[in-house]
Amino acid sequence: MDQQNRNNDTRLPPLYWAIFAVLLVGLNLRPAITTLAPVIGNIEIDEGLSSAAAGFLTSIPLLAFVLLSTSAPRFGRKLGFGIAIQVSLIILICGFALRLLPTTPALFLSMAVVGVGITIGNVLLPAYIKQKYPARAGPLSAVYTASLFIGPALAAAGTIPLANFFGSWRLAIASWGLLAVAAFPIWWPHARSSRAEKIAGGDARSHSDRTWIWRNGLAWSVTLYFAVLSLLFYTISAWLPTILADFGENIEVASRMLSLVNIVAIPFTLAVALAVHKVDNHVWATTGGAVLVIVGLAGVLVGQGQHTLIWMFILGAGLGVEAGIGFSLPILRVRSSHQTAILAGMSQTVGYSVSALGPVGAGALHDFTNSWEIVLTGLIVLVSVQILFGWVAGSNRRVDDKIIGEQANET
Template structure:
């Protein structure tokens, strides 16, 4: 696998445009979670304002994951018709429109806005790894790390600002509306990217199919299982800790550590991955952290909840960043990176959407969390196997994937 040359760099000798590209990518990443997670801390106000039940409210969080799974498969076809920069601008506009529709005091309109929001985020989720490879072929590790950190920071900002903005302005519309304005600001930095040479729609666009690639499937299941793990833990860790005897404050503090602890690993793992011939060491280290965190919850959740949550955070942050790195490292061009990203995120997020429901059903059936946590440990072992296969230095081209 040859290293990218200076001639492959679309910004060589143009540091100002390169800086704009960095800002554009990071601002796009910051918009990919905030508009979704902001509704979590505002659940009671939104339910009261829309006069809906808890199950109806849950659609506002589960529909986007389903959109991620379905729309992701359409992105490679769209990228053969339009340049990825143009699609990114369109996605940002649709994010803004989707959030604005979620401000209307009409539940069907809010659902429509949720569907648009989920579809637009799915579009950008798939496009950005390919754009990282196209914009910064010699710095994919650094840029993937920065992208991953900003993705997590955007989610954290959405949750952190929700209640203060609600208290400051007195209505849940204000913290939600913030996420309709930020995409518009982001577009200002994307407009110059449309003219970047060598990154537009291919002159002879070809359909890239990776469904027969063993490496692509390994990456897909690695992505899916880490998403299953993250969304399951983010949903149920507070209740697991509460039922083990912790106070609501202590359970909330431990849960918050998942995102906080993950940030340095979001940044460092892609940089390390890009410098390695294979990533087996990273796969193993991430597995040990995740497995130990879950095993601790299964064994004695109240003994060291901060330690268990921190280990889970390390595993979640490291696995997400490594999965994003695989999209770039195992592809030879932007089209392959986009196709791999679409395949992995489509199946991955559909799998993730089943996680919280599956664990909740197991808990209701058993009356406790032991069996659900054993399942999580088993799935971590499966994720380890997928990660070891994905870490081989083999591109996702079927006729080369032996």
Template sequence: MRVADDRPRTGERAGTAGTTGPLALLGVLLLALNLRAAIAALAPLLPDVRADLHLGSGAAGLLTTLPVLCFGLLSPFAALLGRRVGVESALLAAMLAIVAGSVLRTAPGFWWMIAGTVVIGAGITVGNVLVPSAVKQDFPARQGTVTAFTTAALTGGAAVAAAVAAPLAHTGLGWRGALLLVGVPAAVAAVAWLPRVRRRHVVPVVAVRGASVLRSPVTWALAVFMGMQSLTYYALLAWLPTIVRDAGVSAAGAGWALGLFNLLGISTAVAAPALAARLRRQRGFGVLVAATWGAGLLGLLVAPSLYLLWATVTGLAQGAGIGLALALLVLRAGTPQRARDLSGTVQSVGYLVGSTGPLLVGVLRDRSGGWGLPLGALCVAAVAMAVAAVGAGRDRTV
């Protein structure tokens, strides 16, 4: 393949590439800490929000679905923003959007809640897309390790926000005060990131002439892998408690299952990027993740009484799946600019597909009257994930 000098476009500014100091790392980690927290905090407060705003199930479901739809619909525009104004400035804008959205959610009325949720979703989308580019740019020799750290910050921020939201609300702050406080770390991240915006950067760019990320089969393999991972994750996140309750498990047992599913994913989400960076090819690793998903889904289908075991298996699989997907966005990209564009394309497809998971499973459950068909469909998604992993895990850059 021929390579050519690809001079920085508007917003791709000159300076020193590969800045790997502790302040750079702190800035990236603070960004990642806010990429799920404002969303995760809403779930435990949803009963209070519904009661206060007089919302039905559909409107409440819209509040939880909107951020994922933003991820899918706005990811290409997030990549464009990074191209136009620079990664550093775009990431600062992302944090400010999360702060603004958190403030909007405290205003009275359902539509302010919707507006705030959309603004938060847009800000998080920019962070989702451009943090891999920042990692590629600032930590070229430690991509896997830093991706593991950012994944840990992302999942840890979500876990902490979900854990403290309800207690904060019950201290007298109410759900609005709790949601506002959860947005404060984004303001801290914006202040910490501001010196990165002021500092001029040089990013040496080498690009493949005449090729775009859309024309690369690696891009579409990554998109399918992330799409199937997202679909199975969001579907099980929404329906796992109902699946085990229908099998005769108590509400407390269903809560334990969902807790295991979420908490155990943190460890593998952190470990997967570091492991992927040590491998020349990640095909076998990706197939193993998909096979683990399939084993857990089949277990829920044939032996639901062992629900804690299957919650453990699928929890480990979902963490490894998202960790591997985020790592591959960095590893498969030849330059920080390619990482930006690849991330925008793959996350757009992945999250759009993922947002259909809960609806798909619900429709199949209603049509069939049982969980065999929906769990079987998720097993098919796991097979598609494995096939995509073969292409996404090849030792080839976009």
């Protein structure tokens, strides 16, 4: 069905335009959150927030992911995936604009609004790729996943210079909304080519029974692998500069270290996202990425300011490998774009439920113990468990194999 839709849609933009559009949309799906990390200390002081409250601020978008991820596929089917993604950019622009208001409630509200916009893009962009460009899912998925690191890298490197230039952290974190403004006209041809899809055959069954995915063991392994990846990403994005600063680094240098992690992750993300579409078994990627992350975190824990560059390279490589496979699994483990949206909705609902605890939990644990060592140790334990989830999620199976088997028996 997806290939038929692709062939019948003569207005679909060419691949080179799709790559550029996916890149720009993807660049908007993380800076709205990660721009806070470099200036989180200023926010705590100016707004009178504790570390736990500041952690909650960065977790608000994750709560939006939790509440809305399972609804995003239905929203996308009603409007068409391309139009829904265009709407998400409008929502993001509004959320960034709220940051210009000089009040604490407006700052918290802005995080909720951008969370809604990011949720739609998170769930529907992979589904749009599988629906409209099934033969080019590998390259487009690689660009999409890489953009999730390019955006944070730009945000980590640029937010403090922007704050110094404007003399205001509010203007600095609001100015990243210009990325969404730039993406809006570039995505417009995809919105014009989009139309609500009629669901028939196997897809009809998967949508009429929305609970089937929640009873699937492979889907849960994909989801839990993604959950640990998300918790890692948002906890590291929120607190790594602060951790390194407490271990003796200058705060600007520490912020650049976070940027370095994201930059290093990009080529590994691209390489893995391309490679996994050429092979059937992906345990090598799920396991290899986790091992690299463990080594990087252990190096930060033991080194405490020593050989930081080495540990940042290893940590970035591990996160890149994990992201390359983690964000590809909803495409690799199902057969249609609609099921991709369902699996992405499930993995992001549960995944971000878990990851929302990361920044808040890390901040609260530090407030209670006055130690980052316990936080880093906890992350290492979680990644060790993630290896088990990845062993199942990386196996050569599809979550909809059972449904197809049941349909074959019925006929």
